[in-house]
Amino acid sequence: MALRKKQTQEDREEDEVASSTSSSEAEREESDDDDDDDDDDDEKDSCSEAGSDEQMDGDVNLSDDDDDEDDDGSDDVKEGESDNEELEDEDSPVDGKKINIDNGNIHNGGGEQCTFDLTNLLAFNTHQINVAELYRAGGGNAKLNREDWYGTSPTIEATTGGPLPGVVNESLLLVKAAEGTTQLLRELWKLPTEKTDVGSLARLPTAAETQLPRSLPPPPPKQPSKWEQFALKRGIAPQSKRSRKVYDESTGEWKHLTGSLSNRANAGPESWPIIEVKKNDDPNRDPWEKLREEKKARVGKNTVGRMRNAERAGTLEKGSANRLTKDNARLEKQRAMMREKDRKRGLVAPAGVPMDMAKTSGGEDGGAGGGVAVRRGKPSTTLALRATQVSTASLGRFDRLREGEPERRGQLSKSINGKKRKQLDADINGVGSGGGTNKKFLQSEAQKSADILNRVMNGSSSKERERDVRKGKFAKGETAYDYEFDDGLGGGSFRKKKGRAGAGKMKKVTKKRIK
């Protein structure tokens, strides 16, 4: 409210300034009546008139302000009256005594520096107001009640929430407004002027020129990555932007750089149906697999590098890149072990791949001269034979078996631990052709159960029993009151913190705890 009042007061004051000066300022009157904010132009006097304006600033402003008080917010341009009488008249209603308005101070603009928004002709006095001075208790002429100033509007009463602590010291507000106005006018005078046919105009700053202050602090400067540091040091300019589409020579089209192999520009050997075997290459190695592995390695290297950059910048928790590499290394080791296992079993190559072209153990001359070929071995041979047995259109069902050929088994299937779950002769659910209801099956089932029971009762070998105890198949106290209670849901190894801190407090081992 106070601000708006200031503004209107300032506007009114400008009006008053216009009116109080001589008639030659009739044009100024017109212009000043125009309160639109989107005027880029503001009309000013020529120098001589400006000078006279300033001279009159001190006294005239005051008197005009006093005039405004009388007006109660009316916008009519009023003839300025002589100063001193006005002053004295207006002082009395406020306090009952003469106000000591420091003319000199106001003339200088006051002690408190305002901030300005010249586009909207605003001066902001953001300094703290002395509340004691503002609400000078007691006093208050009947003439200058709140109702006079604010009118009888219910909303204002509601917002103020009851009676104010005393009457507002209007003179103080007047002084502040006057100071602000003076400062604003000073700033307006500082604006660049341009001469037009109407006179010299001051150019108010456009909305683009006025800068709003930052509401949040600026973001911290980004840490340069390893490459960026190097480039800076060496003076390598950053790469120019790539175009979205690139000309693909093989198809003669413009294609994207990324995408599926068929839609990519310059896709490379991974998309070729035939790849030549070069001198140093292993002919048994799948070249597309090799390319895929190489790409994975490159991608992994890139991710780890990015993670290291992020760690250095502080956006990523330190040590995560190392953790990732360790995990990957561990997984690689496991895979290598599995491959070793397979190799030891004799499965060097997939069962159907011929071994004749494998690397010979000795000859560098391609094995034609002297090197002994790597032998397939029995397990590999049997697997290969099994695979070939079912490699016909009818999956080997109508092929005659040769002498000494093992029974046809069926397609090679992946098995867990080398064991396949034994299917019943029919559907395992017992529905269909007998299955779980088969007499034979039932008899065998009874037999099997008895066997299992024997094993259970006669204490399976200590190793098995230990394993079962570890797995928790034997009863412990199975309630929550027992400290070793395991509800089978797992998740017991949750650690909130890393390392020794996560282990928690060491508890003293007592007799009770030992149980």
Added chain:
Amino acid sequence: MRPLTEEETKTLFQKLAEYMGKSVERLINRSDERHCFRLIKDRVYYVSESVMKASTSINKDNLLHCGTCLGKFTKSGKFRLHITALDYLAQYSKYKVWLKQSAEMSFLYGNNVMKSGLARITEATPQYAGVVVYNLADIPLGFGVAAQTTDACKELAPTANVVLHQADVGEFLRGLEDDMF
């Protein structure tokens, strides 16, 4: 409905053996009719052969139970005995515990049995052995796990747990598990 795999059978027998010991074979080899174990959606049912054969003609989706439900396999592969198995457990139980009148109600509400409520206990009960709980009229009330050996029970304080509750007949009314029946 399907028969149990070897692993599952082993787990089941281990659990049953805790309560019944060697008598488990009496479940398998019965004098009157051969019974078998079948699985319906993780629940183990002890059904007679004839009932089982008849139930194969019922649509899989519509078949809820057949025979006696002994318990169920949890998601992690462990086997939990349900109160519905009490009939067979009580018949062949190795270790028994008799409760006083005062402690009966407490046990039926799901509390553990305190030493003060213990009337009788079979000799040489090992710790954490499966135990069937009876009242003084020899009616089976439920089963549990012996918290202490028989000898250790004598030196216990009166408020110490003797039998840890696992299942009791009060559960039929309390309906603890939503999908129990």
